[in-house]
Amino acid sequence: MPAKIPSVRLPGNVQIPALGLGTWLLNGEKCASAVKASLELGYTHIDTAEMYNNQVEIGNAIEGFDRKRLFLVSKAWSNHMHFNDLINACEKTLGELGTDYLDLYLIHWPNPKVPIAETLKAMQQLKNEGKIRAFGLSNFTIPEIEQALQTSKEIATNQVEMHPLFRQGKLLEYCNSKNIPITAYSPIARGKVFQNKTILKIAERHGKSPAQISLKWLLQKGTIVIPKASSKEHLEQNLGIFSWKLTAEEIQEIDSIREEVRLVNPGKYVRRIAGFFLT
Numbered sequence: 001m002p003a004k005i006p007s008v009r010l011p012g013n014v015q016i017p018a019l020g021l022g023t024w025l026l027n028g029e030k031c032a033s034a035v036k037a038s039l040e041l042g043y044t045h046i047d048t049a050e051m052y053n054n055q056v057e058i059g060n061a062i063e064g065f066d067r068k069r070l071f072l073v074s075k076a077w078s079n080h081m082h083f084n085d086l087i088n089a090c091e092k093t094l095g096e097l098g099t100d101y102l103d104l105y106l107i108h109w110p111n112p113k114v115p116i117a118e119t120l121k122a123m124q125q126l127k128n129e130g131k132i133r134a135f136g137l138s139n140f141t142i143p144e145i146e147q148a149l150q151t152s153k154e155i156a157t158n159q160v161e162m163h164p165l166f167r168q169g170k171l172l173e174y175c176n177s178k179n180i181p182i183t184a185y186s187p188i189a190r191g192k193v194f195q196n197k198t199i200l201k202i203a204e205r206h207g208k209s210p211a212q213i214s215l216k217w218l219l220q221k222g223t224i225v226i227p228k229a230s231s232k233e234h235l236e237q238n239l240g241i242f243s244w245k246l247t248a249e250e251i252q253e254i255d256s257i258r259e260e261v262r263l264v265n266p267g268k269y270v271r272r273i274a275g276f277f278l279t
């Protein structure tokens with residue numbers, strides 16, 4: 001029997017499954033088989049992006065599954081932030097995925113060279129036309145979200161790096177105050193949490209894996225988690241995070257971890273965007 005995954009309500013009354021499958025660096029046959037295996041196990045939420053170059057494979061993998069039960073998320077890259085470019089990027093993504101609509105469409109990275117109001121107006125048009133059910137942000141800082149909120153009150157999520165070694169305390173507090181749930185990417189820090197003593201101790205206490213402790217801490221913070229997994233063992237393990245809880249003391253212990261690891265360096269990305277991708 002496929003697992004039942006609880007949902008988080010996004011602004012605009014769209015329900016997003018709290019656990020999704022991340023697909024960055026999943027390509028070709030490996031991508032198609034991981035996505036298919038995940039759907040058979042009960043995942044419905046798949047996270048992709050035009051930049052991941054795997055939307056055709058995902059489109060093939062979801063064929064035969066009931067579209068209405070799926071939750072497909074994609075992201076537009078930074079060189080598609082002008083109004084018409086975003087509309088065209090979305091059409092291309094829909095074609096590659098073989099679907100009429102996305103459940104959620106995100107701005108992958110802020111682009112300081114295009115007014116956010118222009119991009120959000122294109123998002124709103126896509127929503128009005130039924131091509132996306134909701135839209136949101138990724139990698140936005142507090143001042144950048146403030147700016148986005150001046151144009152739209154319909155921002156559904158901010159997808160950012162978050163895990164026990166990069167806790168995003170201030171951003172989480174701010175997003176909570178604006179009712180914008182965070183989607184946590186790299187939620188197990190690509191395995192870096194497995195060496196942390198606090199995580200290992202709590203994992204042993206619960207008879208769970210360090211990956212499960214990391215994901216559970218994020219869920220109990222109210223975030224949505226999108227671990228990437230390609231093996232059936234990992235896919236199954238990451239589903240086993242719903243029928244038990246960390247105590248308030250354990251959450252506090254993880255909140256107090258001093259080690260800090262940031263995997264995605266925004267400086268590097270901003271430079272790449274500014275240097276190579278902006279038109």
Ligand SMILES: NC(=O)c1ccc[n+]([C@@H]2O[C@H](COP(=O)([O-])OP(=O)(O)OC[C@H]3O[C@@H](n4cnc5c(N)ncnc54)[C@H](OP(=O)(O)O)[C@@H]3O)[C@@H](O)[C@H]2O)c1
Pocket residue numbers: 021022023024025047048108138139159160184185186187188189190191209211212226227228229230231233234235237238264
């Ligand atoms: N918006 C953005 O800018 C952005 C940036 C980065 C990532 N993302 C999204 O977030 C997703 C997840 O982030 P990520 O891929 O960077 O890192 P991650 O999910 O923290 O880590 C993925 C790695 O952990 C392994 N793994 C998964 N479950 C495991 C388990 N239970 N036990 C042990 N190892 C396990 C995977 O191995 P196997 O593959 O071998 O199973 C893979 O090597 C991405 O795929 C992407 O969709 C978004």
